[in-house]
Structures are given as structure tokens and as C-alpha cells.
Amino acid sequence: MAITSHDVARLAGVSQPTVSRALRDDRRVSAATREKVRKAAQALNYVPSEAGRTLSTRSTRRIGVIVTDLTNPFYPHVIAPLHDELQALGYRMMLLTERSDEAVAEEKLLDQSLDGVVLATATTDSALPAQLDRRGMPYVFLNRETGRRGDYASVVDNEGGGRLVARTLAELGHRRIAGIFGAANTTTGRDRELGFRLALADAGIGLPEDRVARGAFEYETGYEALPRLLDAAETPTAVFCGNDVVAIGALNAALAAGVRVPDDLTVIGFDDLPMASWEVFRLTTVRHDLRELSRQAARLLVRRIDGDADPDGERLVLPTEFVPRATHARHP
Structure with missing residues (x-):
């Protein structure tokens, strides 16, 4: 018995x-x-x-994590530490995967089977945060956010990271500079581009639209965009990519086109994924603490569930640093 x-x-x-x-x-x-x-x-x-x-x-001790892009190598590096931190805080993590926030069935989130939600792939036009607000479901943004006041988010200083890259390129003598940025409806894409443009403008360097591409944070975005940028009226000597995955796509496209990196073209990424340091890439990039990004999101969500978070919202921002490797060089 x-x-x-x-x-x-x-x-x-x-x-x-x-x-x-x-x-x-x-x-x-x-x-x-x-x-x-x-x-x-x-x-x-x-x-x-x-x-x-x-x-x-009335507590399930379960947290839902919404990821709409499992093919991106970025997400395993934030989901694993998120899982570990939630477990240490006494919660179980449930991974919810759909193609978009709107495709996440409401019954998965709003049937009282979860205590809270982590939104890892939010877009600025997503309706899901408003749905969660109406139902009183605690949630936090991880990496991406909506940009609204009063949000609870664990994010990176994306604008600052973009500025770091632009200043470095200007100091290296580059003037014909291109950008392969993330989607405009993501704060990571928008803010990295904004910081990059502002710092270029401070240095007296323009960024015309024929040297700009935007797309998903995927390998294909970099691989498909670089040949078009190389065909611009003035061939760029440097390209800043929205993340490391896009940058690796650009590196492979440069190799396929017979363009030497970094002799002919400087390529810089963002995030410093572990693969960026592999000898086959040795990618110059912008680093932030991936593990802490996830850990502080977990802690913030639990504080929100417990009623201990700031009622006016909390936005936790991690600093960035420039990581020089082998894919950048001074322009002669």
C-alpha cells in the first residue's frame, strides 16, 4: 500500500x-x-x-520556454543553462516549439499547466505577450524583447555591440562597409544595426542601402546576401553580420567566390558562439555571456512568479566586448 x-x-x-x-x-x-x-x-x-x-x-513548478527556431545553433547554448538554472530554483522546464509565437496553441500556455513562460524568439510585432498579460501569466523575454516599457527581459547591449564593431572598422581604415543584419522586427536585428549606423555616422562613414541586407539569423542569410553585396557599385572591404551564424554563411560565400578573408574582406559576427572560435573559422566577433543571459532570465521569472520583481518591469542588460580573431584586418 x-x-x-x-x-x-x-x-x-x-x-x-x-x-x-x-x-x-x-x-x-x-x-x-x-x-x-x-x-x-x-x-x-x-x-x-x-x-x-x-x-x-496552485503551482505546477513548470516553466514553458518558447523557441520558434530550433535549427539555429544559438539556442542550444542558451536553453541548456536556462534549464539548469530553473532546475536549481525548483522548476521543471518544458520546451514549446512552433514556427511562430502566434502558432503556439493557447491551451499549451494558458490552461494553468505552467507557472510562467520564457519568450526566447519574440518579435516586435508578436501578439503573444499581450495575450499572456490578459491571462495574468508571468513571462520574461530572453535575448529578444518587444521594446515596450514595463517589460521583464534579460538581454544584451545590442546597440553598444554594434557601436564596438563600427568603431573598430573605422580605426582599421575601412570606409566601404556593408552590413548583413537580422530581421527588422527583432530587437536584436534592429538595435545592432542602429548602434552600428550611429557609430559609423560619428566617424563620417555612410552605409547606403545597396550595401545592406537583412534577413533571418540563419546561415543562408549570410551565404545568399554576400554575393549581392560584392556586386555593389563600390565593393565593400568589410561586412558586419547580425550574428555568428550569418557571419559563417558569409565566410563560406566569400570562399566560394574566391574572396580572401581577411585580405580582401573583413567579416565580423556577433554572440561569440563556441563554434566561432573553432580553428576552421576563427571568427572575429562580439562577445557576451551566453550562460548569464539565461541564468538571469530564469531568476527574473521566478522573482516575478513570487511577486518579488519590480512591478514597473525590469530590463537586465549584459555588456559586450570585441573579440579579435582571424577574420579582420586593416584596410591598406
């Missing part, structure tokens, strides 16, 4: 509700009583019922 919380209560000499509260580490129960209940539970090999806990606390 299965051991129940009533058996633990009899052995510990307390009431059954006290057992439930003690095993949830409820601070209304004294430390001595919590310890006594834990020892009784261990002696009986009692495992609390997750279903019963959910009914009593």
Missing part, C-alpha cells in the same frame, strides 16, 4: 496540513518541525504527489 502524507503526519506527530506545508519549506512552520517532518518522510520513503501539491498551492 502506498505511503501517504497522513502516514508521515502520524510518524512525525503533526497534522497532515503541517506535513504539506513543511515539505514545501513553508516558513510558517518552524525549522525544527520542518526537519522532523523531513526525517519522517525519509524514513517512510515518502515522495510528495505533484498533483496534490499543484492542487494545494
Whole structure:
């Protein structure tokens, strides 16, 4: 016969509700009583019922993570530390994958099976955050956000990172500069381009549209865009890519076209994924702490679930740094 919380209560000499509260580490129960209940539970090999806990606390201890682009090598490097941090905080992670935020079925998010949601691939025009707000579902943005005031987000200083690249290129003597940026409806694409353009303007360097491409943060975007940029009226000597995956696509396109990197063309990425440092690429890029990006998102969401987050929103921004490797050079 299965051991129940009533058996633990009899052995510990307390009431059954006290057992439930003690095993949830409820601070209304004294430390001595919590310890006594834990020892009784261990002696009986009692495992609390997750279903019963959910009914009593209205908490499932489950967090949903929405990712609409599992083919992108960026996301495994943020999902793994997110999982580990949520686990350390006492939550289980559920990965929800669809082609767009709007394709995420409401019943997956809003049927009280989740305590909160991490939005990892949000776009500025997504309707999902407003849906979650209406239902009172706590959520945070990871990496991308909507740009609204009052959001809860763990992000990178994308504008600052773009400025770093532009200043470096200007110092290296480049004047014919191109950009392969992310989609305009992503804050990562928009803000990296904005910082890059502003710093170029400060240096007196223009960025005409015939030296600009935009697209998804995918290998194909870099591979397909670079040949067109190389056919511009003035061939660029440097290209800034929206992320490392796009940059690797540009590197392969340059190789296919017989363009030498970095002798003929400087290529710079963003994110510093582990693959960027591989000897086959040795990609010059912009680094930020991928693991901390995820960890602080997990902590922020749990604080929001617990009611401890700033009611006016919190935006946690990680700094960036320039990482010189082998794909950049001074323009002669």
C-alpha cells in the first residue's frame, strides 16, 4: 500500500496540513518541525504527489520556454543553462516549439499547466505577450524583447555591440562597409544595426542601402546576401553580420567566390558562439555571456512568479566586448 502524507503526519506527530506545508519549506512552520517532518518522510520513503501539491498551492513548478527556431545553433547554448538554472530554483522546464509565437496553441500556455513562460524568439510585432498579460501569466523575454516599457527581459547591449564593431572598422581604415543584419522586427536585428549606423555616422562613414541586407539569423542569410553585396557599385572591404551564424554563411560565400578573408574582406559576427572560435573559422566577433543571459532570465521569472520583481518591469542588460580573431584586418 502506498505511503501517504497522513502516514508521515502520524510518524512525525503533526497534522497532515503541517506535513504539506513543511515539505514545501513553508516558513510558517518552524525549522525544527520542518526537519522532523523531513526525517519522517525519509524514513517512510515518502515522495510528495505533484498533483496534490499543484492542487494545494496552485503551482505546477513548470516553466514553458518558447523557441520558434530550433535549427539555429544559438539556442542550444542558451536553453541548456536556462534549464539548469530553473532546475536549481525548483522548476521543471518544458520546451514549446512552433514556427511562430502566434502558432503556439493557447491551451499549451494558458490552461494553468505552467507557472510562467520564457519568450526566447519574440518579435516586435508578436501578439503573444499581450495575450499572456490578459491571462495574468508571468513571462520574461530572453535575448529578444518587444521594446515596450514595463517589460521583464534579460538581454544584451545590442546597440553598444554594434557601436564596438563600427568603431573598430573605422580605426582599421575601412570606409566601404556593408552590413548583413537580422530581421527588422527583432530587437536584436534592429538595435545592432542602429548602434552600428550611429557609430559609423560619428566617424563620417555612410552605409547606403545597396550595401545592406537583412534577413533571418540563419546561415543562408549570410551565404545568399554576400554575393549581392560584392556586386555593389563600390565593393565593400568589410561586412558586419547580425550574428555568428550569418557571419559563417558569409565566410563560406566569400570562399566560394574566391574572396580572401581577411585580405580582401573583413567579416565580423556577433554572440561569440563556441563554434566561432573553432580553428576552421576563427571568427572575429562580439562577445557576451551566453550562460548569464539565461541564468538571469530564469531568476527574473521566478522573482516575478513570487511577486518579488519590480512591478514597473525590469530590463537586465549584459555588456559586450570585441573579440579579435582571424577574420579582420586593416584596410591598406
